[in-house]
Amino acid sequence: MEHIRSILGRRLRLGVIGGAPGSFIGEVHRIAARLDDTYELVCGVLSSNPQKALQAGKELGFPSDRLYKTVQQMLESEETRKDKIDALAIMTPNDTHFEYSMAALDKGFHVICDKPLTNTLEQARALVQKVRETDLVFCLTHNYTGYPLVRQAREMIVQKMLGDIRLVQVEYVQGGRAREVQVSPDMPRAWKYNPEKSGPSLVMGDIGTHAHHLLRFVTGLEVSQVSAEVGTIVPNRQVHDFAGALLRMSNGARGVFWATQAAAGVENSLSFRISGSSGSLEWCQEIPQRLQFFPLDGPAQVFTPNGPGILPAAAKVSRIAKGHPEGYLEGFANLYTEAAQAIGNAILKLPHRDYDFPGVVDGLKGLEFIEAALLSSRSGGSWVSTHQVP
Amino acid sequence: MEHIRSILGRRLRLGVIGGAPGSFIGEVHRIAARLDDTYELVCGVLSSNPQKALQAGKELGFPSDRLYKTVQQMLESEETRKDKIDALAIMTPNDTHFEYSMAALDKGFHVICDKPLTNTLEQARALVQKVRETDLVFCLTHNYTGYPLVRQAREMIVQKMLGDIRLVQVEYVQGGRAREVQVSPDMPRAWKYNPEKSGPSLVMGDIGTHAHHLLRFVTGLEVSQVSAEVGTIVPNRQVHDFAGALLRMSNGARGVFWATQAAAGVENSLSFRISGSSGSLEWCQEIPQRLQFFPLDGPAQVFTPNGPGILPAAAKVSRIAKGHPEGYLEGFANLYTEAAQAIGNAILKLPHRDYDFPGVVDGLKGLEFIEAALLSSRSGGSWVSTHQVP
């Protein structure tokens, strides 16, 4: 993959919204943007508090004429600069993704946005429409698809190494919300416990959409119908903390989905098992440098990044030699770097190409999945088509 | 645990029905009976073909006056012997479990029966009634509960080391029926593909009941309601090969269940994750010598048979020192040996005690679970109470 600097003669100029110093996801986005030297972070509004925003910009070393107090100020100022930003990365609470994305696209900036796309289907559909109209790049950071062995799994399925896909299992199990908590406004990420900000289903927005997208990405299939229960298991809580679903996939495959943030002591266990007519694949995010393949005939195989048997689609997202693990940040960076290719391509007005990073339509699919699961759950487990949610 | 020979002054005399030489499960039962030197296998009808039954008896070295051609002949002959058998072990196709169990109990023999208990709820209920009336020992070989670390998991939950149980996951994934097959009468276990013999749902009878019972055994909870899909995914097949279910447990915990025999290349992946308010447990049958405990606070712990932290209820079913793995046969033998204790107790007319091996009521619960899942599946995923299946 040719480096963006070679294509454009410069790094892309990036602004950020959200992710104040000390925030988990803000730091992740900034490292991901920096890792492959494809972006130059030139400005940002890292807090909704104007003073904190200014302070954070100084801390990050932004030029003095690019220290902004508000998103609006940043957008208006950048729009008029000769060296204006190419793209905006959004890592704010969920309820603002829509507003900021729309505003950025309106100003002609490409967008890299954290998941979930929006809090409502209506917003998601409007955003899909907007991206189509503006023809700008929109990257949604379902970062787990950036792992080399997730790419390997996908490509093995594309190449029919599993035969016809028949059975799928995906689960995302965390323990981060296993405790009963007294929510106070000044605790970190307090907004998560407020459904108005975090959306109709916290567990689904936080991690369920990751699991759903990972399954779609790897299999190339859509979830057609769900029979689900989504609810709250930890006492004294307003937001959802578990979601189970049976799945019918677009090719007729059957499956099961499980997501929870209430599994005490479990760290970040996002995993899948995919079975086709000629083999099964298993992967877990906690040991992302191992992909197990169980062929119908022959002993189990273990794939490693850049190791033997790795297909080009996977090899191209490893930076280093086999046996040297990469992790979460590198997977996240892979999306940033692929988005940079797309943005460079757009800047140079080259013909459209296919990219591997998730986009606005993937975000819409995630919202449809959430809504279908909630509808099924409310209706006593009946099967709901993801294509028919209102 | 005092050895049965010390209690009775002799080994128990055992007869078997089914399990001809070369059959997987027949050999397993016989090794399990022999392992702890608690039983003496003295007779059996290992085939429904009288000549083969005779031949098998000779091969196993039964005394000449105990070579039988039919079950009826064996039961009638044994009934009148002074040294008659104490117990009968049944390992025949599912549709005959009921008939043979009833006949054995009628003759006053204790019973060790392979799962599933019966093919119909009606039979299961009748058998429960019969066992109650005869007051004989009935052991149902849900053998996975015999693993030391399954006992450890159960006891940790009994002792509230996980706090209140909130979330459960159990899955049993195999690949043994991933291939399309042309069923011929003389293939091994051809009866499995015939629903009249294998019951209303092959995957549920074969492995689903194991997973269901394991979950109940470990958590001490009942499955109260299920929302399920049970079906067939491999083409050209009359029997079920996958089953997914969402679970509501008797204490309000939520969970997910997944069983399939169509996951190409997967061997015998029966596993659970149980989460309570203060920690989670994970175990998989393929590496049964490891039990992972994730406390809410503190690093993950790994328990091993007879290793540090092992509770007496688990230690008593290990035969050897820590670091020396035992396996499937030893777990199976644990049930046989515990049943021997109960039978010895009954022979000596000592007061009833509690035992850890699964019994006839567990078998009934399994049938109720199957029927509830099938009913839910037929009714489009609606929640069905396991207590209300007709």
Added chain:
Amino acid sequence: MEHIRSILGRRLRLGVIGGAPGSFIGEVHRIAARLDDTYELVCGVLSSNPQKALQAGKELGFPSDRLYKTVQQMLESEETRKDKIDALAIMTPNDTHFEYSMAALDKGFHVICDKPLTNTLEQARALVQKVRETDLVFCLTHNYTGYPLVRQAREMIVQKMLGDIRLVQVEYVQGGRAREVQVSPDMPRAWKYNPEKSGPSLVMGDIGTHAHHLLRFVTGLEVSQVSAEVGTIVPNRQVHDFAGALLRMSNGARGVFWATQAAAGVENSLSFRISGSSGSLEWCQEIPQRLQFFPLDGPAQVFTPNGPGILPAAAKVSRIAKGHPEGYLEGFANLYTEAAQAIGNAILKLPHRDYDFPGVVDGLKGLEFIEAALLSSRSGGSWVSTHQVP
């Protein structure tokens, strides 16, 4: 493999020396003998204390005319019986292996003896000579070679799937002697801390010979030369608790050996890595149901007992279907059952065949290895040939 009962028309009659009820290794031997229904345990002297010996015989249910107080009494009595024992299994402290083995062979009994063969090279050589003269079967229970995947590893090497063997690593790490102990005569296995009984090097006799034999068994190579340090690391102890050695193998391969019983908290980590010109194999006894193969080209493979890719030499020592773990006891039983084949063969005076179980020459090689390592250690690490130890 045809069952011994079919060959002889009866089980083999076995007597035991040592292994009082409650001893770890005694119970192991008895289960191993029983597991495949090839032996009938008919007598034994389980303790050097005559009263305890009698009591143990009663507990095990030996016939009243076969309750013996001493080994001598047993040997003399059995020698004259029409239904005399076929074989004697010896599981006493190391310093008595020689005496009992010689006595048993003198009376014409086949022998199954626990390792190490003897405490001295001189005894070992005499025993080799004796076995040759008597032409009786002698099985030395280096039980780890009974694991199916150890057989698989060996057969893969025989079939040149690793190419030329170049590098070997074998280690046996335990924590059972990590504590400083005050040795008292009545503690279990107190004899181990007495070099007169346990031999010139406790760690080498206890586990080092297992590691050494495993390496030879798997690779088919001999250790030609060693440069070693053998010593004591836990304070206040007379016996060796660690041994390290560099190895030169008979084909020129190089390697490393490490054995200790002082690694606090480690259970029973016997493992090897063997590398040839076209791939490497790794196995660890704690998870014996997995064998990893790293081919020079292509992804790592994981073999499982009776699973895909398992060669006949390995498959024949699995009793059950893939995915159902067997363990230490089954591996031990495999040696007993193979020894039974050899004994049956000898009884029927059939031509000699090759067997996989370790024998008296393997025991001698173990003693030579111990002596060579000790000699090297005493001489400051210089290379010592195992063929030249005095």
Added chain:
Amino acid sequence: MEHIRSILGRRLRLGVIGGAPGSFIGEVHRIAARLDDTYELVCGVLSSNPQKALQAGKELGFPSDRLYKTVQQMLESEETRKDKIDALAIMTPNDTHFEYSMAALDKGFHVICDKPLTNTLEQARALVQKVRETDLVFCLTHNYTGYPLVRQAREMIVQKMLGDIRLVQVEYVQGGRAREVQVSPDMPRAWKYNPEKSGPSLVMGDIGTHAHHLLRFVTGLEVSQVSAEVGTIVPNRQVHDFAGALLRMSNGARGVFWATQAAAGVENSLSFRISGSSGSLEWCQEIPQRLQFFPLDGPAQVFTPNGPGILPAAAKVSRIAKGHPEGYLEGFANLYTEAAQAIGNAILKLPHRDYDFPGVVDGLKGLEFIEAALLSSRSGGSWVSTHQVP
């Protein structure tokens, strides 16, 4: 840890020597420097070929007045700039580390140098002397010490959680040189096969010093004496590809060391097991996000980066939340970032502090270990003191 930008008001200016685009280690250094936004890469001579050096500088986007053809030109030019570089990172073939390091220190630049420090003990000693005289920062990139769980292991030992260290095992096994090769000058890293460039022992310089340093870093002990064999096992090769050693540590602990690049199919298995009087630790670089602790009493524990039980010394080198793996690049970056702290401190003329990154003395210890092992190997395995190598 306060960011270097906050301390200095700017990023550190870095130049590089070696690591042309496409080289494994060059890209690693540059990412490591960039990851935490502590360095700005402003110039470099990435090739010994002047035209390629210029071209590479352009590709990396260096300013036009900082495009250099030779190291000498760079050093002379930078020395006179007002915005001159703060530090030089050296990633050239081993035989040039000494020359470039000396030159950089002479010009007053801090140095970050790849391992091994030099090819000869004499050079290493001179370099130690030079660093002492100049009082400049010297970071040697034994990067494996940058992993969070290596830091955890070290700190657990510092805090006596293992008690007294008694036994150590360290191994570094790779398969990268398992094939016989025809060395041609234009193959990648051809210099490695030339002892004049790669030093007296390729396997020791390449990976043995990593293993040696890791052991010292984690235990806080020195290797006092070695009994070793270092040699070549793959046919038709001039350089060493395996090294085994028995170890006597500075506190009397005993251990074993094994390093090879000829283990076909093995990727990058650097691992250790350290046992003390109250527990053992195990870690392997291929799954660096797991550290196993086996306490003398109590079940095994598994530590994860930023997870429960992680001590501050380890937590401070994780960037992200538990359950999200970091890898090789992040560990490498940790050294760069710690070196930046030291460099910033030096620039501000603040008092010296202790840092965790390896330095010039560690490099000297590595050379002493190589020489002692080679001396022992040549003298037939005799014990050689690392303090007495000539």
